Amino acid sequence: xxxxxxxxxxxxxxxxxxxxxxxxxxxxxxxxxxxxxxxxxxxxxxxxxxxxxxxxxxxxxxxxxxxxxxxxxxxxxxxxxxxxxxxxxxxxxxxxxxxxxxxxxxxxxxxxxxxxxxxxxxxxxxxxxxxxxxxxxxxxxxxxxxxxxxxxxxxxxxxxxxxxxxxxxxxxxxxxxxxxxxxxxxxxxxxxxxxxxxxxxxxxxxxxxxxxxxxxxxxxxxxxxxxxxxxxxxxxxxxxxxxxxxxxxxxxxxxxxxxxxxxxxxxxxxxxxxxxxxxxxxxxxxxxxxxxxxxxxxxxxxxxxxxxxxxxxxxxxxxxxxxxxxxxxxxxxxxxxxxxxxxxxxxxxxxxxxxxxxxxxxxxxxxxxxxxxxxxxxxxxxxxxxxxxxxxxxxxxxxxxxxxxxxxxxxxxxxxxxxxxxxxxxxx
Ligand SMILES: *Cc1c(COP(=O)(O)O)cnc(C)c1O
Numbered sequence: 001x002x003x004x005x006x007x008x009x010x011x012x013x014x015x016x017x018x019x020x021x022x023x024x025x026x027x028x029x030x031x032x033x034x035x036x037x038x039x040x041x042x043x044x045x046x047x048x049x050x051x052x053x054x055x056x057x058x059x060x061x062x063x064x065x066x067x068x069x070x071x072x073x074x075x076x077x078x079x080x081x082x083x084x085x086x087x088x089x090x091x092x093x094x095x096x097x098x099x100x101x102x103x104x105x106x107x108x109x110x111x112x113x114x115x116x117x118x119x120x121x122x123x124x125x126x127x128x129x130x131x132x133x134x135x136x137x138x139x140x141x142x143x144x145x146x147x148x149x150x151x152x153x154x155x156x157x158x159x160x161x162x163x164x165x166x167x168x169x170x171x172x173x174x175x176x177x178x179x180x181x182x183x184x185x186x187x188x189x190x191x192x193x194x195x196x197x198x199x200x201x202x203x204x205x206x207x208x209x210x211x212x213x214x215x216x217x218x219x220x221x222x223x224x225x226x227x228x229x230x231x232x233x234x235x236x237x238x239x240x241x242x243x244x245x246x247x248x249x250x251x252x253x254x255x256x257x258x259x260x261x262x263x264x265x266x267x268x269x270x271x272x273x274x275x276x277x278x279x280x281x282x283x284x285x286x287x288x289x290x291x292x293x294x295x296x297x298x299x300x301x302x303x304x305x306x307x308x309x310x311x312x313x314x315x316x317x318x319x320x321x322x323x324x325x326x327x328x329x330x331x332x333x334x335x336x337x338x339x340x341x342x343x344x345x346x347x348x349x350x351x352x353x354x355x356x357x358x359x360x361x362x363x364x365x366x367x368x369x370x371x372x373x374x375x376x377x378x379x380x381x382x383x384x385x386x387x388x389x390x391x392x393x394x395x396x397x398x399x400x401x402x403x404x405x406x407x408x409x410x411x412x413x414x415x416x417x418x419x420x421x422x423x424x425x426x427x428x
Pocket of ligand 1: 116117118119121211240266276
C-alpha cells in the first residue's frame with residue numbers, strides 16, 4: 001500500500017486531535033480516503049511518511065511561492081532563532097518589514113502585523129466599523145475570510161466542503177450584521193446598499209476568489225464596488241491573504257488598478273510562518289490602538305522568527321519581480337496542457353486561471369460565482385484527485401480550492417503533471 005504509514009499516523013492522530021487534523025481541509029473529507037502525512041519538502045516536492053515523492057500544487061495553500069525550504073527564508077529563521085524567539089517588546093525588524101511592505105503595496109501608509117489571515121480580516125472589519133461608526137458588512141457567497149464568527153456565512157472551501165456553511169456556534173446576533181451577495185453581481189450589492197442606507201461599514205472580498213475554487217472578478221464588478229463604497233462612504237476591504245505578494249508585488253490592487261481602503265495579508269507575507277497583516281492609509285490606521293480607540297493586540301504579533309521569514313520572503317520578491325511573470329507563464333502552460341487532454345475527452349470541464357492560481361471544475365458552464373462552482377461534479381473530482389495522487393501529483397483535496405504554483409516547479413514537472421492527467425482521464 002502506497003499510504004500505509006500515513007493511514008496509521010492518521011488513525012493515531014484521530015485519537016487525540018479532532019478529526020485527526022488541525023485544520024479541516026487537510027482531512028480529505030470531500031475526496032474520501034486518508035490524508036497524506038508529510039515528512040519533509042524541498043523545492044516543488046513533498047516527501048511523505050511512506051517515502052513517496054509528490055509534485056506539490058498547494059504550496060502550503062500559498063506561502064511557499066519559491067518552493068519549499070527556500071534557503072533565504074530558512075536561513076533567516078535559523079539565524080534569528082539563535083538570538084531569542086520572542087520578547088514582547090518592539091524590535092527593529094518589525095519596522096524593516098513594515099517599510100518594505102508599504103513600499104511594495106499601493107494605497108497603504110501603515111501596516112499592523114498579526115498571526116494569521118483570520119486575525120487580519122477580523123481586525124480589518126473591526127477597524128472599518130470603528131472608523132465608519134457603522135455595524136453591517138457585505139461579503140460574497142463562497143468567499144472565505146478566515147474562521148471568525150462574522151465570516152462563517154457561506155464561507156467557501158473548508159466551510160462548504162463540510163456542509164456547514166453556517167457553522168453552529170455563530171450567533172444570530174452576529175450573523176445579522178453580515179449581508180450576502182453573489183460574487184460578480186453588482187446589482188445585488190446595489191440593492192443591499194439601498195435596503196441598508198448608512199448602515200454598511202464595509203464590503204470585504206477576495207479580489208480574485210480562491211476559496212470556491214479560483215473565480216475571476218469581472219473588471220466592472222471591482223470598479224463598481226469601488227464606486228458604490230465611495231458613494232455610500234463605506235470602506236472597501238480587499239482580502240489579499242491569497243493574492244497579496246502572489247499576483248504581483250502590489251497584489252490585486254496593482255493588477256486591477258483599483259484602490260482598496262483596507263488590505264489584509266497572510267500566507268506569502270509570512271514565508272511559511274504564522275503571519276497575517278492588515279494595512280490602510282494613515283487616516284484609517286490612526287483609529288487603531290494605541291493611537292486610536294479600536295482595540296487590537298497580540299502577544300506574539302510581530303514575532304521575530306515570523307518577521308525574519310516574512311522579511312526574507314518580501315525581499316526576494318521585491319528583488320526578483322520577474323518571478324510573477326514566470327509563475328504566470330508556468331500556470332498558463334499547465335492550463336494549456338490540461339486543456340489539450342481534457343478537450344479530447346467527453347468530460348464537461350471548466351478551467352479558471354489567474355496569475356499563478358488555477359482550478360479545474362468538472363462543470364460545463366463558466367464558473368463565475370459560488371452557485372456555478374457548486375454545479376461541478378464532485379464524484380469526478382474525487383476520482384481525478386485520487387488518480388493524480390497515485391501518479392505522484394498533490395492537488396488541493398477539494399474542488400473548492402485553488403492550485404498555487406511555486407517557482408521551483410520545472411517545465412519537466414509540469415509535463416509530468418500533464419502526462420499524469422492523460423493517464424487519469426480514461427478512469428473518470
Ligand atoms: C487563508 C485565507 C484566510 C485565512 O487565513 P488563515 O491564516 O488561515 O487564518 C483569509 N482569507 C483568505 C482569502 C484566505 O485565503
